[in-house]
Amino acid sequence: MPSSCSFRITRTAEDLAQTINALSQRLVRLEQRQEVLELQLNKAQQEPSEEELAMLDGVEQLLRDCQELLATSSPPENVDQSWSDEEETLAA
Template identity: 60%
Template sequence: MAPESVSFRISRNAEDLAYTVHALSQRLVKLEQRLEALELQLDRQVERDPQEISSLDNVERLLLDCRALLEMAEPPEDVSYATAA
């Protein structure tokens, strides 16, 4: 093989590798941008509407009040009913 053909093949392979690395880099940049956009979208979904938070707080307070009332209630006495046999 002539040195020129080997040199051409090496150059061609290096050029192909450079093109592939560039294409992969571009894909990586697009994926990073997409990931960032998805993270922002997720963060926005996590942020709740203040009115919704207030409603949920009210529901939580009502549940706590109900639990407190249930705990304060005395258990019913054991009442035995006599049945006529």
């Protein structure tokens, strides 16, 4: 009897060692995969896509157009007068 018990303990210990070894290898592979994914994510965050660059160019052009409109247009004189008439009415 003692020998069969000893065999079971030895066999169980070997099974546990193999399981731990397999789990360790899987963990290493998962860590390597995680590193690759993190590198890809960092690269994607640092470099804007072609679509994003095109959108930013469009926004920049719209800003320039708005600045040109603001620079070339002058406010009508009667609008300023109507504001001051309204202020006088409110002050009274």
